Amino acid sequence: MTLTTKQLLQAYDVLTQGVVCLDDNLRQGVLVYVESLLVEQGMPRDKYLSLDDLRCDYPFVRMGSYMPIDFFSADSGANNVAASDNDANFKPISIKLCTVSLQDGPRPAHCWQMMGTYRADHVIEAINALLEILSNKHYFNYCATCNMIRPTGYLDEDQVCEYCCEELLGAA
């Protein structure tokens, strides 16, 4: 899997927006991996990801692990040693996505779905899956008015976010 620069930029925008929550086992490692991806691709940016960005109260994406992950030896198989005590199907890492629907009533309906589970030694694959979800226009897109990235459930058919809609209504 290779993300285009544009996709990677969108994923980064979602991450800096504070709608992605990573647990203590993953936060630091994911941040380092994503930052190194951007440096590798020489991507210009005006903001840097902070650990606080990845710790939020009302997330739309949750990624966690039941056990500590050794990011630095993910490729060398050190996690295999730990995992070999369990069976190969033990997948402690999970990614969940919350989709929003404004259609069915006065209040937004939130629905959490499991997007994938991963073995500890497949953590890089898991992070790539996370980035793919964040860069997917089906789940997140930019508001046509304020250019803030939002879960698509909060965008109307003209791709305008709920904040801008309210402002437009207020002005009317």
Ligand SMILES: [Zn+2]
């Ligand atoms: Zn907007």
